[in-house]
Amino acid sequence: MKRSTCQYLFVTGIALMACACFATTPNLRVGIVSDTQSYPGRKTDWGQKNLCGALRYLKNKKIDVLIYAGDIANNGHATVYREYHEIMDEVFGKEKPETVVIMGNHDFWKDGNMNTPGPEAIATFKAGMKLDSIHTHKVVKGYDFIGLSAENSYQSGWNKLYGASARKFLKEKISAALKRAPERPVFVVTHEPAAGTVYGSSYGGHPSLAACLTPYPGVVHFAGHSHFSLEDERSIHQRDFTAVGTSSLNYCDLEEGRENGPRPPYARECVEFLYMEVFDDRLDLHRLNLLHGCREIKPGKLWSVPLPLSKETFFYTEKRADSRKAPVFPEGAKIEAVPDRIPFTGIRLKFDAATHDDFVHTYIVDLQEYRPDGSWGEASRLLYFSDFARGLDRITSQPVLTIKARHFKGNSEYRITVSAMESFGKIGNSISTMIRTPERAVIPGEK
Numbered sequence: 001m002k003r004s005t006c007q008y009l010f011v012t013g014i015a016l017m018a019c020a021c022f023a024t025t026p027n028l029r030v031g032i033v034s035d036t037q038s039y040p041g042r043k044t045d046w047g048q049k050n051l052c053g054a055l056r057y058l059k060n061k062k063i064d065v066l067i068y069a070g071d072i073a074n075n076g077h078a079t080v081y082r083e084y085h086e087i088m089d090e091v092f093g094k095e096k097p098e099t100v101v102i103m104g105n106h107d108f109w110k111d112g113n114m115n116t117p118g119p120e121a122i123a124t125f126k127a128g129m130k131l132d133s134i135h136t137h138k139v140v141k142g143y144d145f146i147g148l149s150a151e152n153s154y155q156s157g158w159n160k161l162y163g164a165s166a167r168k169f170l171k172e173k174i175s176a177a178l179k180r181a182p183e184r185p186v187f188v189v190t191h192e193p194a195a196g197t198v199y200g201s202s203y204g205g206h207p208s209l210a211a212c213l214t215p216y217p218g219v220v221h222f223a224g225h226s227h228f229s230l231e232d233e234r235s236i237h238q239r240d241f242t243a244v245g246t247s248s249l250n251y252c253d254l255e256e257g258r259e260n261g262p263r264p265p266y267a268r269e270c271v272e273f274l275y276m277e278v279f280d281d282r283l284d285l286h287r288l289n290l291l292h293g294c295r296e297i298k299p300g301k302l303w304s305v306p307l308p309l310s311k312e313t314f315f316y317t318e319k320r321a322d323s324r325k326a327p328v329f330p331e332g333a334k335i336e337a338v339p340d341r342i343p344f345t346g347i348r349l350k351f352d353a354a355t356h357d358d359f360v361h362t363y364i365v366d367l368q369e370y371r372p373d374g375s376w377g378e379a380s381r382l383l384y385f386s387d388f389a390r391g392l393d394r395i396t397s398q399p400v401l402t403i404k405a406r407h408f409k410g411n412s413e414y415r416i417t418v419s420a421m422e423s424f425g426k427i428g429n430s431i432s433t434m435i436r437t438p439e440r441a442v443i444p445g446e447k
Contacts (some may be wrong), residue, residue: 025279028141028185031058031097033273034069035223035248040079041086046268047074050249052082052291054273055091061275066097066141069136069224069246070104070149070191072129075111076121081128096139100147101129104191104225106154118152128281135166137173144177146170147189154430161192163210170212183308184246185220185242185283188213193223197201197243199234199423200226203255214240218309220283222246222274227253229389230272230287230421236303237269238314244285244303247272258362258383260401270389272297281307285434298392326428327356327420337416337435345436346404347416351431353397354420359388361423365400370413370434379417386420412438 033054036047043049049057057064073080088096103125110116110124122134134149148170150161172190177186195205204225213219219241227248228235235245252270254261276283283305287297306313335351338447354360363384369377384401387394408414414437419430 002443003082023279023281026279028065028143029061029063030065030067030278031061031063031260031273031275032067032069032244032246032276033249034246035071035104035227037071037250038080039074039075040077040081040083040085045198047250048080048083048087050271050290052087052091053294054249054288055087057288057290058097058275058293059091062445063097063275065138066099066144067145067147067187067189067246068099068101069223070102071248072101072104075109075113076087076107076116076124077111078101078124078128080412083127084127084129084397086441098138098145099138100151100187100189101110101131101136101148102139102189102191103149105150105154105347107375108150114153114155114266116153118156119154122151125400127169135169137177138178139177142181143187144173144181145187145189146173146177150191150314152237159207159208162212167208167212174213174219178216182218184217185278185309186218186219186305187194188219188221190221190223192225193245193382194221194243197221197237197239197247198223198226198228199237200228200245200253201243203253204230216231217241217311217314219306220309222243223250227251229254229270229361230274230297231270231388231392232361233301233316233320234423235284235287235388236316237318238251238305238316239318240311240317242305242309242314246274249273249290252389254385254389258385260384261404262387264385264387266387266390269391269394277408279307283307292391292394295391299396303392321368321424321426324424325357326420327354327360327422328428329354329420329431331417333418333431334431335431337433338440339435340405344405344410346402347437349401349403349416349418351418353395353399354428356420356422356428359392359395360386360420362386362421364402364419364421364427365401366417366419367403367407368415368417369409370415376415382407396426408435408437412437434439 038047068359108121136147193201194210251267285303333352366379
């Protein structure tokens with residue numbers, strides 16, 4: 001057994017790592033990819049090209065295991081599955097890693113048809129990926145990997161994705177793994193996240209998975225589906241078990257309810273995957289963005305999870321919000337609002353970005369009309385994503401937001417106030433400006 005002199009000190013529930021030295025040679029190396037949503041054409045398709053790039057990076061890391069968390073083919077196309085094997089041969093040759101591959105919801109589609117019968121889609125997937133089952137359990141170098149696919153398409157009903165047999169399989173395999181090696185983590189892979197866990201689990205997280213995994217603090221659960229960015233620290237979550245989002249090798253999605261979302265214009269700059277090293281005393285999770293030289297996301301904020309897993313030592317909990325600071329606009333920050341004149345279709349709002357020790361997640365824009373009697377009307381609130389998902393080294397220093405004309409009356413005076421919110425919800429100070437709108441044109445089809 002390799003030993004490290006690293007000790008984890010726990011003070012008031014917060015993990016502080018004091019390391020004389022870390023073990024430098026991992027027991028196991030794992031690559032985690034998801035949501036390529038590919039079309040046929042491995043030399044031309046965006047998802048397949050990104051998969052090739054990620055796999056080349058992971059080959060250089062000499063991975064022992066490749067996790068592929070579903071949505072391999074955008075339309076469940078058999079050609080994509082065949083081309084996956086061609087890519088694996090091209091990248092790894094005869095020295096292929098063990099694979100844990102599962103179905104995603106797009107793997108249930110056929111030619112864009114979400115109503116493809118589940119048995120038909122499953123048969124295509126199994127044949128194309130050369131699998132005996134859509135579920136899997138493998139032990140690699142003494143570590144257990146359990147892959148669980150949904151057993152039905154979304155059209156069969158949300159509650160039917162993970163039926164009794166799937167849940168039985170999952171529980172039995174986890175119990176067997178913990179009995180065999182109680183001090184070691186059990187790695188579980190599904191396409192959908194467990195509800196109430198990682199960033200994005202509010203949009204597609206499954207309650208059945210949460211119920212299955214809650215009794216097992218020794219589980220590390222990897223899930224895709226949401227496409228939410230790994231730049232956000234909420235993409236790792238610990239409460240009853242450890243949950244990790246895998247993002248996407250195709251594009252990012254974000255929350256509903258923003259004027260410039262949920263799929264931002266820079267969505268294809270967020271092409272992300274994970275590389276994990278497993279040691280005796282910890283898991284080190286490296287977040288990667290394939291674009292711009294395959295850069296590591298926040299190399300100074302490596303996700304390092306102490307082992308053995310125990311609720312008493314969970315650090316990546318919702319309590320992290322308590323120690324977060326609010327974003328701050330710098331003193332003298334400039335802001336300007338410029339209306340489009342002919343016709344008046346909206347206002348272009350430009351300002352100096354707020355700063356934060358992590359990043360600004362959302363800008364909050366409040367609009368108040370100045371009334372003839374000297375009072376202010378009730379504020380109308382609009383939310384806008386910052387461009388954090390592009391990468392923290394690529395965030396603009398002067399955001400430009402477009403406020404559509406439908407939010408204003410013509411020939412009226414407004415106060416526009418902007419404040420900034422970080423990803424855990426802390427809101428900082430604000431800046432504001434005044435503007436008079438031109439005569440408002442009626443735009444055909446506007447609501």
